[in-house]
Amino acid sequence: RSIPIEMHKVRIVQSTQLPPIRRRLAAIQEAGFNTFLLRTRDVFLDMLTDSGTNAMSDNQLAAMMRADDAYAGSESFYRLTDAVKDIFGFDYVIPAHQGRAAEHLLAKAFVKPGDVVLMNYHFTTSKAHIELAGGKVLEIFTDDALITKSDIPFKGNLDLEKFEAAINTYGAEKIAYVRMEATTNLIGGQPFSLENLRQVKELAAKHKIPLVFDGSLISENAYFIQNREKAFGGRSIKEILKELMQYVDIFYMSGRKSAAVRGGMIATNNKDFYNQILPWLPVYEGFATYGGMSTKEIEAMAVGLREMTEQEVASSGADFIEYFVNQLEEKGVPAVTPAGGLACHVDARRFLPHIAQPQYPAGALAAAIYLVSGIRSMERGTISMDRDAQGNDVMSDLELARLAVPRRVYTMSQLDYAADRIAWLHNHRDLVGGLRFVEEPPVLRFFFGRLQPV
Numbered sequence: 001r002s003i004p005i006e007m008h009k010v011r012i013v014q015s016t017q018l019p020p021i022r023r024r025l026a027a028i029q030e031a032g033f034n035t036f037l038l039r040t041r042d043v044f045l046d047m048l049t050d051s052g053t054n055a056m057s058d059n060q061l062a063a064m065m066r067a068d069d070a071y072a073g074s075e076s077f078y079r080l081t082d083a084v085k086d087i088f089g090f091d092y093v094i095p096a097h098q099g100r101a102a103e104h105l106l107a108k109a110f111v112k113p114g115d116v117v118l119m120n121y122h123f124t125t126s127k128a129h130i131e132l133a134g135g136k137v138l139e140i141f142t143d144d145a146l147i148t149k150s151d152i153p154f155k156g157n158l159d160l161e162k163f164e165a166a167i168n169t170y171g172a173e174k175i176a177y178v179r180m181e182a183t184t185n186l187i188g189g190q191p192f193s194l195e196n197l198r199q200v201k202e203l204a205a206k207h208k209i210p211l212v213f214d215g216s217l218i219s220e221n222a223y224f225i226q227n228r229e230k231a232f233g234g235r236s237i238k239e240i241l242k243e244l245m246q247y248v249d250i251f252y253m254s255g256r257k258s259a260a261v262r263g264g265m266i267a268t269n270n271k272d273f274y275n276q277i278l279p280w281l282p283v284y285e286g287f288a289t290y291g292g293m294s295t296k297e298i299e300a301m302a303v304g305l306r307e308m309t310e311q312e313v314a315s316s317g318a319d320f321i322e323y324f325v326n327q328l329e330e331k332g333v334p335a336v337t338p339a340g341g342l343a344c345h346v347d348a349r350r351f352l353p354h355i356a357q358p359q360y361p362a363g364a365l366a367a368a369i370y371l372v373s374g375i376r377s378m379e380r381g382t383i384s385m386d387r388d389a390q391g392n393d394v395m396s397d398l399e400l401a402r403l404a405v406p407r408r409v410y411t412m413s414q415l416d417y418a419a420d421r422i423a424w425l426h427n428h429r430d431l432v433g434g435l436r437f438v439e440e441p442p443v444l445r446f447f448f449g450r451l452q453p454v
């Protein structure tokens with residue numbers, strides 16, 4: 001089995017602690033069995049997300065010191081646009097405070113009531129913004145995308161026949177855009193292939209449908225293309241990124257993942273699109289040259305974007321995740337395979353077959369993992385779906401407890417600890433029961449909702 005080797009040195013550390021089991025029990029009760037509501041003082045390994053939690057580099061921190069704090073025309077912004085041009089080839093850059101702000105602006109500019117947005121899979125915030133603008137999300141993933149135990153390399157591919165069928169059903173003019181998410185967050189960080197993107201673009205262009213690319217984990221998707229797609233095996237991450245971008249009309253990303261900084265942006269070469277979005281930027285985010293980010297973050301983003309194109313950086317998260325998934329598989333714990341781009345995802349339906357979906361197996365598993373290990377994971381299942389217009393639960397396609405592996409933060413021995421505790425829980429899975437809501441917000445309920453054991 002391959003062992004990932006870190007191509008970096010750790011020079012600043014942050015201590016953590018493992019609270020005793022009694023405190024963990026009290027903490028998860030106080031948190032309403034929702035891991036979002038835990039305080040980090042009660043958390044040993046924080047695997048809630050890789051968003052804004054990746055280790056920053058010395059060069060990113062150094063760049064922050066030279067930030068040009070101007071409301072308008074900041075040189076920091078132009079260093080960001082230079083990086084975007086060099087890496088992706090885009091001329092127009094719209095900074096935003098994070099990914100969901102970019103999604104808000106895109107929905108505001110391009111989604112009209114009654115429109116449909118096609119995608120390989122939804123993300124919680126992207127769906128919320130499209131629906132708030134009066135649009136509808138249609139997921140057109142391939143039939144094998146939801147098989148959690150699999151060796152299919154590109155479960156994030158968009159299904160071209162379903163794309164064609166959607167054009168026939170809705171008419172191209174009703175399709176605001178087709179969105180490709182790299183990598184599909186909610187179904188296990190699964191990538192799409194370059195060939196799939198090329199074909200999606202071909203069909204989209206034929207019908208004048210813009211292709212929107214969510215590049216929040218773009219360097220990971222590029223790394224998977226390098227590893228899994230024969231035609232691109234010998235290419236560098238930089239070359240693959242350029243190759244990908246030639247098919248993209250509008251690019252956006254959360255800067256908090258691949259780019260390892262708290263921020264986000266939209267980029268394009270289409271001046272009309274740019275002009276449609278730009279007027280809304282100062283309304284919701286900030287002036288054109290900062291868009292809700294601090295200039296320090298803009299500087300760190302410019303450096304983070306360049307660094308994510310390095311082989312050692314693009315591979316660092318994915319290789320650790322693969323190691324983690326292999327550890328779990330060896331111990332008989334059902335994890336999503338192939339290993340994906342942001343986390344190790346444990347399949348709660350296979351882990352807890354005795355908990356029915358309306359009792360939220362993924363939420364129950366996330367709470368139980370915390371209790372037995374002090375590790376904070378995230379529910380990615382039915383709790384992460386909001387109710388329909390009639391007030392009924394919408395069953396999620398998958399029930400996953402997501403253990404994110406922030407890049408260059410945790411060590412292999414910490415991953416071994418995690419695998420050991422989760423395997424222990426798997427051997428004692430009958431101890432785990434289901435959950436029900438006791439407090440439930442109307443939108444994105446998973447953030448603040450509180451639950452109790454049924």
Ligand code: F0G
Pocket residue numbers: 048049050051098099100101123125126181182183185214216217253254255256263264
């Ligand atoms: N798109 C994808 C694919 C994401 O994974 C995220 C965030 C966003 C958009 C929104 O970006 O957080 O900067 O506003 N994912 C985080 C996560 C929250 O934990 O997976 P944001």
